Amino acid sequence: MNTLATSAPRVARTASFALRAAQRVSRALLLDRSFRFWVDELAPVASRAELRACVLSVADVTHDVKTFVLAPRVWPGHLPGQWVPVEIEVDGIRLRRCYSISSPPNDPHVELTVKRVPGGRVSNWMHTHLHAGDFVRLGAPSGDFVLPEATPAKLLLLSGGSGATPLIAILRDLAHRRALKDVTYLHAARSRRDVLFARELARLSSLHPGLRVVLHLDDESPRLDSTQLWVLVPDLAHRETFLCGPTGMMDAVAPAFLGFEGRLHHERFVVAKPAAAAPGAGALIHLGRSKRSITTTGRGTLLDELEQAGERLEYGCRMGICNTCRCAKRSGVVENVLTGAISNEPDDVIRLCVSVARSDLTLAL
Amino acid sequence: MNRVLTPHEIDAFGRELDALRQEVLDQRGQRDVDHIRSVVRTMRYAEAAGRLLLHVGIDPATFALGSGALGLAKILENMEIGHNVMHGQYDWTHDPELDGETYDWDMACAAHQWREYHNFEHHTFTNILGRDRDVGYGFLRVTSEQPWNPAHIIQPFVAVGLAFLFQWGIGAHALRLDETIAGRQSVAVLWTRARPFLAKGSRQLFKDYVFFPALALANAPRVALGNFIANGTRNVWAFAIIFCGHFPEGVRMYHEQEIQDEPRGAWYLRQIHGSANIKGGRLFHVLSGHLSHQIEHHLFPDLPACRYPEIAPRVRAICERYGQSYNTGSFRAQLTSVARQILENALPSRARPARMQ
Ligand SMILES: Cc1cc2nc3c(=O)[nH]c(=O)nc-3n(C[C@H](O)[C@H](O)[C@H](O)COP(=O)(O)OP(=O)(O)OC[C@H]3O[C@@H](n4cnc5c(N)ncnc54)[C@H](O)[C@@H]3O)c2cc1C
Numbered sequence: 207m208n209t210l211a212t213s214a215p216r217v218a219r220t221a222s223f224a225l226r227a228a229q230r231v232s233r234a235l236l237l238d239r240s241f242r243f244w245v246d247e248l249a250p251v252a253s254r255a256e257l258r259a260c261v262l263s264v265a266d267v268t269h270d271v272k273t274f275v276l277a278p279r280v281w282p283g284h285l286p287g288q289w290v291p292v293e294i295e296v297d298g299i300r301l302r303r304c305y306s307i308s309s310p311p312n313d314p315h316v317e318l319t320v321k322r323v324p325g326g327r328v329s330n331w332m333h334t335h336l337h338a339g340d341f342v343r344l345g346a347p348s349g350d351f352v353l354p355e356a357t358p359a360k361l362l363l364l365s366g367g368s369g370a371t372p373l374i375a376i377l378r379d380l381a382h383r384r385a386l387k388d389v390t391y392l393h394a395a396r397s398r399r400d401v402l403f404a405r406e407l408a409r410l411s412s413l414h415p416g417l418r419v420v421l422h423l424d425d426e427s428p429r430l431d432s433t434q435l436w437v438l439v440p441d442l443a444h445r446e447t448f449l450c451g452p453t454g455m456m457d458a459v460a461p462a463f464l465g466f467e468g469r470l471h472h473e474r475f476v477v478a479k480p481a482a483a484a485p486g487a488g489a490l491i492h493l494g495r496s497k498r499s500i501t502t503t504g505r506g507t508l509l510d511e512l513e514q515a516g517e518r519l520e521y522g523c524r525m526g527i528c529n530t531c532r533c534a535k536r537s538g539v540v541e542n543v544l545t546g547a548i549s550n551e552p553d554d555v556i557r558l559c560v561s562v563a564r565s566d567l568t569l570a571l
Numbered sequence: 572m573n574r575v576l577t578p579h580e581i582d583a584f585g586r587e588l589d590a591l592r593q594e595v596l597d598q599r600g601q602r603d604v605d606h607i608r609s610v611v612r613t614m615r616y617a618e619a620a621g622r623l624l625l626h627v628g629i630d631p632a633t634f635a636l637g638s639g640a641l642g643l644a645k646i647l648e649n650m651e652i653g654h655n656v657m658h659g660q661y662d663w664t665h666d667p668e669l670d671g672e673t674y675d676w677d678m679a680c681a682a683h684q685w686r687e688y689h690n691f692e693h694h695t696f697t698n699i700l701g702r703d704r705d706v707g708y709g710f711l712r713v714t715s716e717q718p719w720n721p722a723h724i725i726q727p728f729v730a731v732g733l734a735f736l737f738q739w740g741i742g743a744h745a746l747r748l749d750e751t752i753a754g755r756q757s758v759a760v761l762w763t764r765a766r767p768f769l770a771k772g773s774r775q776l777f778k779d780y781v782f783f784p785a786l787a788l789a790n791a792p793r794v795a796l797g798n799f800i801a802n803g804t805r806n807v808w809a810f811a812i813i814f815c816g817h818f819p820e821g822v823r824m825y826h827e828q829e830i831q832d833e834p835r836g837a838w839y840l841r842q843i844h845g846s847a848n849i850k851g852g853r854l855f856h857v858l859s860g861h862l863s864h865q866i867e868h869h870l871f872p873d874l875p876a877c878r879y880p881e882i883a884p885r886v887r888a889i890c891e892r893y894g895q896s897y898n899t900g901s902f903r904a905q906l907t908s909v910a911r912q913i914l915e916n917a918l919p920s921r922a923r924p925a926r927m928q
């Protein structure tokens with residue numbers, strides 16, 4: 207017994223050492239590509255080069271929302287409220303988008319709930335082409351739209367449309383931990399048929415007396431704004447609020463939190479793009495490495511403008527989070543549209559997806 | 572033969588080719604990815620079949636088939652996959668397996684050295700004497716405009732030797748050994764250039780002549796010989812295709828002073844006059860890595876190569892409209908022409924003016 211207990215880790219160590227050595231040799235002899243090819247050919251989800259997940263099921267939630275249940279090969283674990291980058295291939299090009307995980311951490315599978323955005327490339331592709339048995343590529347889960355370590359005594363989970371996804375994960379986790387003490391779940395939807403997770407909300411509120419579910423339907427009552435919010439949640443000031451929804455809704459309710467902004471936590475799916483014709487509209491962008499010059503219209507972020515000019519650039523989230531689009535700015539002035547910060551130092555590293563030109567620029571591209 | 576164009580015409584010529592390039596860029600998509608992946612798949616299956624036949628067979632028939640399949644795999648990998656992927660033709664897909672910066676091919680030349688001297692030097696300074704070191708690779712005299720020296724007398728034999736050892740020639744080309752011999756490059760710099768090549772080359776030798784034979788146990792000699800034949804086949808094939816791309820008669824060489832402030836249209840003209848195509852079917856084009864469309868490749872090195880046959884008739888039509896030659900011919904005709912160039916230029920030329928001016 208004793209020897210077995212001590213030798214097990216030694217066996218594991220030797221095995222992992224042997225595996226690493228084999229990997230080194232296969233790389234040196236250029237056999238690694240061949241190995242990855244055969245994994246892709248025979249068992250794609252087993253890939254060790256990237257994290258892949260098999261689609262277990264696809265279900266219609268509403269007329270324009272589907273839920274995808276995924277079984278990743280391994281899962282690093284996530285906190286309720288976090289998102290995961292999903293990568294798919296549309297017309298030969300890999301595209302990456304972030305999706306909030308709607309399943310709680312105790313769930314063995316990963317659940318994503320995706321709304322079809324009109325004209326959207328990834329959401330439409332997932333709705334039409336992604337079926338059970340296919341696989342998708344995943345990045346590492348991340349995000350700080352999560353409950354604090356000590357669960358607040360009074361909570362408001364406030365969601366609009368597909369913004370319900372991170373909040374349902376938080377709610378499911380609280381229910382699982384039997385921590386639904388005093389939670390208001392307020393969901394705004396266009397109409398009754400647009401309400402996400404309706405049946406589950408009904409079930410949870412009948413099981414947990416500490417949960418109050420409030421639905422706000424745009425076609426039955428005036429649009430949700432800060433006044434409405436105070437009516438629906440009179441003890442708003444005493445609650446820790448987690449808010450996620452469409453930009454318009456988030457902007458409309460924001461004034462309600464005047465004076466206690468610190469209690470408001472929010473997550474945005476879309477970042478408002480800079481207003482048309484930012485100061486200094488139209489700039490000359492010089493790409494140092496490819497020796498190209500591009501005149502911008504001044505209407506989009508640098509990432510949009512450069513893509514329109516035919517450049518193919520690395521990007522991930524397109525909202526200043528993932529740092530994939532980082533690029534050294536050799537000279538010139540850019541404005542960060544998220545923070546309004548101005549960068550005018552040479553060699554500043556900027557994120558193209560949230561930067562607009564405020565002068566002619568030279569970029570290390 | 573080539574009409575002299577006015578600066579205005581040169582600009583218009585350049586704009587037409589720019590428009591053609593943009594048209595292909597706008598259409599890039601699934602079709603290109605499907606093409607390259609199907610070539611990768613064919614290559615991997617050929618490789619597996621070749622190795623299997625060599626490793627487990629004992630008769631001459633499986634030996635011939637196995638070496639042939641492995642040779643085919645190496646040709647596809649180097650030419651249609653490696654060369655084109657390393658040009659960045661598929662970078663836009665964001666697929667790490669098709670990423671030009673990280674790809675390394677199954678041959679003796681270190682990928683990053685090739686990217687530097689080929690993608691930058693050869694494709695920027697194409698056929699400029701003294702700048703493009705691919706002109707005769709520094710030791711062959713492929714045009715009468717190169718100065719003759721007595722060593723050129725044996726160049727027909729040198730060329731045949733190079734054909735069989737072509738992968739080593741491509742790898743060693745990064746060393747600039749000739750510059751060290753001429754005293755223009757220090758031995759220390761030579762050594763820093765030699766190290767990646769020696770490392771890559773010895774790993775390749777180890778793989779083909781130690782690692783795989785050892786896996787075959789008693790069949791080791793057979794496997795080593797099969798690998799040798801596969802490498803040799805690939806070498807000779809690549810040599811033939813690449814020599815037909817730049818060294819047949821009629822291909823123009825340039826002098827550095829000619830290209831001062833060269834506008835984009837003139838750059839295009841130089842790529843066209845400095846390259847030659849080979850006629851053939853679809854299979855031939857794929858096996859040549861589409862270097863049978865050397866002209867289109869030089870005009871647009873970063874467009875997916877499978878598009879070259881599609882745009883070639885239009886490039887040719889543009890050339891005709893502007894009275895510019897477009898050098899193409901059958902494989903046999905171009906090879907014969909290259910052989911004649913190598914033989915003729917082995918001897919000093921009577922001071923005749925440069926040909927195609
Ligand atoms: C942290 C985070 C979590 C997210 N979680 C989810 C989620 O759980 N479920 C979900 O469905 N989506 C979620 N999203 C949004 C998602 O990442 C994509 O942006 C969305 O699916 C659209 O991608 P697309 O490729 O279809 O559209 P694109 O081709 O990128 O965009 C097409 C057009 O639609 C606009 N647009 C983009 N996103 C939206 C949107 N959400 N609503 C309205 N218009 C939009 C764009 O500005 C553009 O004009 C999340 C985004 C982030 C940043």
Ligand code: FES
Binds near residue numbers: 523525
């Ligand atoms: S794309 Fe993610 S930070 Fe810009």
